[in-house]
Amino acid sequence: xxxxxxxxxxxxxxxxxxxxxxxxxxxxxxxxxxxxxxxxxxxxxxxxxxxxxxxxxxxxxxxxxxxxxxxxxxxxxxxxxxxxxxxxxxxxxxxxxxxxxxxxxxxxxxxxxxxxxxxxxxxxxxxxxxxxxxxxxxxxxxxxxxxxxxxxxxxxxxxxxxxxxxxxxxxxxxxxxxxxxxxxxxxxxxxxxxxxxxxxxxxxxxxxxxxxxxxxxxxxxxxxxxxxxxxxxxxxxxxxxxxxxxxxxxxxxxxxxxxxxxxxxxxxxxxxxxxxxxxxxxxxxxxxxxxxxxxxxxxxxxxxxxxxxxxxxxxxxxxxxxxxxxxxxxxxxxxxxxxxxxxxxxxxxxxxxxxxxxxxxxxxxxxxxxxxxxxxxxxxxxxxxxxxxxxxxxxxxxxxxxxxxxxxxxxxxxxxxxxxxxxxxxxxxxxxxxxxxxxxxxxxxxxxxxxxxxxxxxxxxxxxxxxxxxxxxxxxxxxxxxxxxxxxxxxxxxxxxxxxxxxxxxxxxxxxxxxxxxxxxxxxxxxxxxxxxxxxxxxxxxxxxxxxxxxxxxxxxxxxxxxxxxxxxxxxxxxxxxxxxxxxxxxxxxxxxxxxxxxxxxxxxxxxxxxxxxxxxxxxxxxxxxxxxxxxxxxxxxxxxxxxxxxxxxxxxxxxxxxxxxxxxxxxxxxxxxxxxxxxxxxxxxxxxxxxxxxxxxxxxxxxxxxxxxxxxxxxxxxxxxxx
Amino acid sequence: xxxxxxxxxxxxxxxxxxxxxxxxxxxxxxxxxxxxxxxxxxxxxxxxxxxxxxxxxxxxxxxxxxxxxxxxxxxxxxxxxxxxxxxxxxxxxxxxxxxxxxxxxxxxxxxxxxxxxxxxxxxxxxxxxxxxxxxxxxxxxxxxxxxxxxxxxx
Numbered sequence: 001x002x003x004x005x006x007x008x009x010x011x012x013x014x015x016x017x018x019x020x021x022x023x024x025x026x027x028x029x030x031x032x033x034x035x036x037x038x039x040x041x042x043x044x045x046x047x048x049x050x051x052x053x054x055x056x057x058x059x060x061x062x063x064x065x066x067x068x069x070x071x072x073x074x075x076x077x078x079x080x081x082x083x084x085x086x087x088x089x090x091x092x093x094x095x096x097x098x099x100x101x102x103x104x105x106x107x108x109x110x111x112x113x114x115x116x117x118x119x120x121x122x123x124x125x126x127x128x129x130x131x132x133x134x135x136x137x138x139x140x141x142x143x144x145x146x147x148x149x150x151x152x153x154x155x156x157x158x159x160x161x162x163x164x165x166x167x168x169x170x171x172x173x174x175x176x177x178x179x180x181x182x183x184x185x186x187x188x189x190x191x192x193x194x195x196x197x198x199x200x201x202x203x204x205x206x207x208x209x210x211x212x213x214x215x216x217x218x219x220x221x222x223x224x225x226x227x228x229x230x231x232x233x234x235x236x237x238x239x240x241x242x243x244x245x246x247x248x249x250x251x252x253x254x255x256x257x258x259x260x261x262x263x264x265x266x267x268x269x270x271x272x273x274x275x276x277x278x279x280x281x282x283x284x285x286x287x288x289x290x291x292x293x294x295x296x297x298x299x300x301x302x303x304x305x306x307x308x309x310x311x312x313x314x315x316x317x318x319x320x321x322x323x324x325x326x327x328x329x330x331x332x333x334x335x336x337x338x339x340x341x342x343x344x345x346x347x348x349x350x351x352x353x354x355x356x357x358x359x360x361x362x363x364x365x366x367x368x369x370x371x372x373x374x375x376x377x378x379x380x381x382x383x384x385x386x387x388x389x390x391x392x393x394x395x396x397x398x399x400x401x402x403x404x405x406x407x408x409x410x411x412x413x414x415x416x417x418x419x420x421x422x423x424x425x426x427x428x429x430x431x432x433x434x435x436x437x438x439x440x441x442x443x444x445x446x447x448x449x450x451x452x453x454x455x456x457x458x459x460x461x462x463x464x465x466x467x468x469x470x471x472x473x474x475x476x477x478x479x480x481x482x483x484x485x486x487x488x489x490x491x492x493x494x495x496x497x498x499x500x501x502x503x504x505x506x507x508x509x510x511x512x513x514x515x516x517x518x519x520x521x522x523x524x525x526x527x528x529x530x531x532x533x534x535x536x537x538x539x540x541x542x543x544x545x546x547x548x549x550x551x552x553x554x555x556x557x558x559x560x561x562x563x564x565x566x567x568x569x570x571x572x573x574x575x576x577x578x579x580x581x582x583x584x585x586x587x588x589x590x591x592x593x594x595x596x597x598x599x600x601x602x603x604x605x606x607x608x609x610x611x612x613x614x615x616x617x618x619x620x621x622x623x624x625x626x627x628x629x630x631x632x633x634x635x636x637x638x639x640x641x642x643x644x645x646x647x648x649x650x651x652x653x654x655x656x657x658x659x660x661x662x663x664x665x666x667x668x669x670x671x672x673x674x675x676x677x678x679x680x681x682x683x684x685x686x687x688x689x690x691x692x693x694x695x696x697x698x699x700x701x702x703x704x705x706x707x708x709x710x711x712x713x714x715x716x717x718x719x720x721x722x723x724x
Numbered sequence: 725x726x727x728x729x730x731x732x733x734x735x736x737x738x739x740x741x742x743x744x745x746x747x748x749x750x751x752x753x754x755x756x757x758x759x760x761x762x763x764x765x766x767x768x769x770x771x772x773x774x775x776x777x778x779x780x781x782x783x784x785x786x787x788x789x790x791x792x793x794x795x796x797x798x799x800x801x802x803x804x805x806x807x808x809x810x811x812x813x814x815x816x817x818x819x820x821x822x823x824x825x826x827x828x829x830x831x832x833x834x835x836x837x838x839x840x841x842x843x844x845x846x847x848x849x850x851x852x853x854x855x856x857x858x859x860x861x862x863x864x865x866x867x868x869x870x871x872x873x874x875x876x877x878x
Contacts, residue, residue, distance in 0.1 A: 606768065651770040691786040693779060696820050696873055699772045706767070706779055706786040714767040714781045 006203050007107055010055050012343075013258060014100045017044040017051075021067075021093060022419050025086060029422070032081035042071040048096065050256025053214070054207045057109040060099040066121040067092050073125055087426075088120045090419070162264045164189035164222070164238035169273065173220050173240070177273050180242040185216070187273065188247055190254065190265035191238040198259040202231040208260065209239070211253040216243030235261075240268070342445055348405050355398040362391040403595060407442040410488055410497070413451040414439050417459055421484060424463040431470050431481040432463060438488035443495050447569050447589055451497075454565040458499040458585050459484060461559065466503035466583060476580070478502065494571075494613065495591060500584030506577040508534050532672070535575050539563045567721075572671060596690060598707075600683035600715065601666065604653025607715040608679075609688050609707055614720045616667040616674060618682065623661055635665065635676055642667065644676045645723055650702065656680050668720035675724045690717060736835045740857070742864055743810065743824040745793055746801075750824075751833070751857055751864040752810060758819060759811040760827055763803055780809070780821060787811065789821035795872060796852060801825070812869060820873050831864070833857040841865070 021044045024037040031037070045068040052060040067089060073079040095114040102110040167189070169177070177187045192208050194201050205228045209218050221228060221239040228237055243250055247267050254263040369383035414436055421434040443451070467473075467482035474480055487498045508531045515537055516526045526534075541560040562585075566573050570590045577583035590596065590613065598609035599618075619637060626633050626644060633644040644665065648655035657663070657680040665676040688707040693699070704719035740751035741760075759782070766778040766789055775794035779786050789809055793800055809821040838855045854868035 653770075693769065693786065694788050694818050694820065696790075696818065697769060697772050697776050697779075697788040699769060702771065703769060708781045708784055708786065712781050713765060714779050714786055716767065716769060716779075 006055070006200075006207065007103070009200065009203060010051055011100060011104055014048060014051060014096075014103075017048045018093060018097050018100060019415060020044045021048075022090075023415070025089060025093070026418050026422060028081055029083075029086050035075075038071060038075050042068065042075055045071055046256065047258055050211070050253075051258065052099075052109075054211050054257060057099065057103065059111075059113055060096060060103075060109050063092060063095055063099070063114055063118055066118050066125075067096075070121055070125055079125065085124055088117070088124055090423070092117050092121060162189070162266070163191040163236060164240065164265070167220065167222050167238055167240070169220060169240070174273050176219055177240060177242065177268065178270050181268075181270050181273075185242050185244060186246070187240065187242055187268040188250055188265050189238065189240050189268055190250070190263055191236055192254055192263045193236045193261040195259045195261045196235060200231075201233065201235075202229055204257055204259055205233070205237055207257045208254050208263075211257055212239070212241050212243065212250055214253060215245040215249065216241050342406070342408065344405050348401065351401045352398070352405065355394060355401055358394045359391070359398065362387055362394055366391070399595070404442075406445050408445050408448050409440045409442050410448055410451060410495075411439040413448050413455060414486060414488075416452070417456070417486065420456065421459065421463065424460065428463060429470070430463070430467055432467055432484055433481050434459070434484045434486070436486045441488040441490055441495055441497075443589060443591065450565065450569055451589075454562040454587070455486070455497065455499060457559070457562045458587075459486070461585075462499065462501035462503065462583075466501035466505075468504050490591070491588075495589045497587040497589070498584050499587070500576075500582055502582040505579045505581055505583045506535055506538070506575065507579055508577075511535065511538065535577065538575075539573070574671060596688060598686055598688045598717065599666065600686050601647075601664075601679040602681040602683060603647045603651055603679050604655055605680075606651070606653060607683065607709070607713065608647075608651075609686070609715050609717045610666060610668065610677070610720055611717070612685065614668045614670065616669045619665045619667060619676070621663050621665045621676070623663065626663075637667070637676075640674065642674045642676050644678060646678045647718070648678070648680070650723065668724065670721045670724040673724050675720070677720065677723065688715075688717070737832050738835075739830055739832055740864065740866065741810070741830055742828040742859075742861075743792075743808075744826040744828055745796065745798055745824060749828065749862065749864045750792075751831070751866040752812070752822075752869065753866070754830065756812050756814055756869055757810060758813045761809050761811065761821075763807050763809055763823065777823065782811065782819075782821075785819065787819050787821050789823060790873065791823045792872070793823070793825075795822075812873065814869055814873060822873070831857075831859050831861075833859060833864070833866075838866070 021041050024041045024044070028034055028037045028041070045064055049061055049064040049068050052058075052064055070079065070085070070089065074081060079085070092114075095112075095117050098112070098114075099109045102108065102112075181187055190212075192205070194204050198204055209221070209225075209228075212218055218239050218241045221237060223233050223237060227233060241250070247265060251263055251265060254260060366384055366387045369380060369387060417436065418434055421432060425432050462484045467484070468476070468478075470480055473482060482501060482503055484501045485498070487496075489496055511534050512526050512529070515521050515529075515534065516523050520526075520537065520540075521529070529537075539559045539562075563573050566587055566589070571588050574586045574588070575583060576586065597612040599612055599615055601608050601610060619635075621635055625635050627635070629641070633646075634641050635644055636642075646655065648658070655678075663678045664680070664682055665678055667674055667676050686709075688709075690705045691707060692705055693703065701722050702719060703716045705717045706714050707717060709715050739754040741754055741757060743750050743752060761782065764780050764782075766780055768778040769776065769788075773790075775790045777789050777791050779788050781787075791800060803823075804825070806826040807823065808827045809823050810827070811819050811821050813819050837858045839858070841853045841856050851871050852868055853865045854871075855866040857864045857866055
């Protein structure tokens with residue numbers, strides 16, 4: 001057993017805790033008296049500390065410990081929430097996040113001690129304590145009181161819950177325990193209760209045992225350590241341990257493991273060990289004990305040996321420790337060491353389960369229809385056709401359900417933004433407020449993972465370039481606090497995310513003169529550019545409007561990165577802006593990457609798919625309507641001139657339809673630009689599953705993938721965007 | 725110690741699948757072979773390296789297929805009943821098909837039976853042949869798969 005197998009859980013939970021601390025700290029900053037937020041933060045910080053300790057990440061533990069101290073002081077009223085404190089805490093939180101990230105990549109916490117932050121925290125706590133005078137002393141006392149309460153409560157509940165009391169110890173085990181007492185250590189019996197909702201009981205049990213072994217040795221467990229490892233226990237397990245620490249310390253260590261409901265325990269004296277199982281109370285027991293005692297007394301020199309021979313966890317425990325040291329070197333490669341996981345709502349899985357059972361029923365019905373039809377072929381056919389229809393509806397639903405499993409709310413991508421805007425507010429000295437709506441909008445997991453960066457760029461852009469300085473806002477009669485918004489919603493087969501602000505908007509003329517100034521285009525060309533074209537220059541690599549480079553934005557690697565990121569996800573970005581009133585970036589993303597609605601066409605006898613999302617209309621065009629402009633073919637459609645592309649030329653095939661009087665033209669759009677693709681024949685609309693062509697084959701991005709058709713044939717998918 | 729290592733090395737036996745292109749025999753390390761299939765209908769992919777014949781559907785997966793003859797700059801021939809596609813997985817997540825004239829047999833070759841190809845006789849000179857094995861049946865050129873399928877044409 002190796003702790004690395006719990007790394008995934010650790011990372012997931014650590015990320016959750018960090019996020020929850022961050023969220024609550026934002027709340028706390030607004031309402032410094034919010035006791036609930038303080039409690040929430042304290043709980044999360046406490047869990048973080050415990051988890052880090054259990055996993056052996058000492059530096060992270062140290063830092064979280066200081067944070068916990070700080071919140072604890074706030075909770076007990078010795079410290080009050082100040083902006084200075086929040087700043088230090090946010091720094092600390094960033095450092096913790098840094099640890100988590102490093103652990104994710106290397107499975108080791110790295111060697112950054114973050115001493116200055118720890119020091120800052122300590123100083124702050126101490127200074128705060130000094131001003132509070134005697135309060136600091138009151139705190140531990142209070143804590144001790146609470147503990148005493150707990151202690152008093154536990155024996156009462158203990159009689160039923162303290163399963164360890166009924167545990168049968170064999171002689172060697174008793175010997176070891178008594179020996180420990182003689183040598184001045186403490187012996188405790190514990191029964192630990194795991195929460196009913198706990199998914200990985202074995203993991204929790206392991207962490208509990210590991211926590212205890214920080215300060216001692218676990219001698220006996222019930223069920224056996226092997227059974228615990230195999231999760232062969234209900235909701236509780238019992239153990240006896242030897243420890244240097246007090247009962248309270250150990251109990252605290254146990255309870256610091258997540259998803260542990262409760263732990264009851266008490267210290268054992270020699271007599272208690274001898275007394276044996278209290279409820280079982282067997283008569284044969286005393287004799288055995290005696291012999292055990294004498295045996296042990298006779299061979300004190302061997303006292304150590306039995307503990308080594310025990311099948312119990314201690315022997316195994318030494319392994320993780322040594323492996324812990326070895327692991328980072330093994331996994332030094334830059335790849336994250338944790339597999340990508342997805343948390344799925346159990347309801348979605350239930351739906352899947354139901355659909356699969358329906359699928360099996362449908363299959364069975366078809367089998368029996370085929371078998372029982374006998375000679376009557378027509379009857380058999382009828383029954384089978386009927387069931388194929390049923391099968392069809394089941395598979396469609398199944399497909400939908402599976403896709404839903406991959407869908408996650410965009411929340412995980414946007415939840416860090418409030419914190420970011422808070423930091424920007426301080427850095428830029430502008431008052432601003434971020435409102436987020438529609439964070440529950442769902443997108444494919446892969447898309448959500450990639451979405452954070454581009455959205456972050458857009459928000460920074462709004463904060464830095466979009467919003468005016470506070471003075472200017474007052475002068476213009478706008479509310480002092482600028483608003484940045486992020487609205488997400490579903491629109492048909494796409495998800496729209498709008499990021500914008502009520503700031504200055506894009507000054508098209510300023511951009512135009514910048515274009516000339518930077519030599520991006522000649523003056524004549526620049527003056528002929530439409531407003532839209534000018535704004536699009538902002539998305540070009542290397543172009544920045546910022547007067548000076550700040551560390552927030554202005555290096556000219558902002559909007560072009562946004563654009564390429566979004567496009568690589570199959571989406572696009574648009575800008576709407578009004579000078580003086582603000583601008584909005586509209587990001588449109590496909591609902592899911594793996595399955596699209598497509599129009600199937602035939603070109604030169606080959607079948608191709610074109611994503612329905614990019615298709616505007618389909619036109620029947622007479623050969624006489626095709627005109628030449630600058631020796632390029634165009635058509636006029638409802639007043640718009642549209643360039644024509646003969647797909648057969650691009651794809652390198654002979655058109656079967658080249659000499660016809662009428663052409664089928666598929667009008668595709670990319671943003672506001674249009675193009676007409678001439679195809680030989682239309683096959684119709686179909687839902688297709690996108691498959692990659694693999695990494696070996698080189699093509700010019702025109703073919704974005706392939707799909708397998710109903711008859712087993714492969715059709716290629718044309719990315720119309722590359723043609724415009 | 726040194727002698728022991730020597731002995732150990734001599735004992736290394738690798739299994740190869742022998743495929744034929746015309747009269748030449750080529751060996752492919754069996755551990756990279758996922759499957760051998762008959763030639764299904766191949767969908768042409770426009771504007772790709774000339775030796776890629778297109779993509780096929782193998783149990784729902786789309787797999788690119790190259791013609792080993794074209795890759796080794798041998799003349800292309802009509803597919804026959806013996807033509808096969810060898811599905812190779814150098815990287816577990818990326819399969820690729822290689823069209824050969826014929827699949828002959830599986831042979832065991834000891835390391836001692838292998839020799840580096842003499843430089844002057846590699847007509848294509850592209851490093852596609854990593855070793856030449858002397859089997860009972862004659863010489864077998866062992867394909868350097870990484871070079872054959874991995875390298876992208878600029």
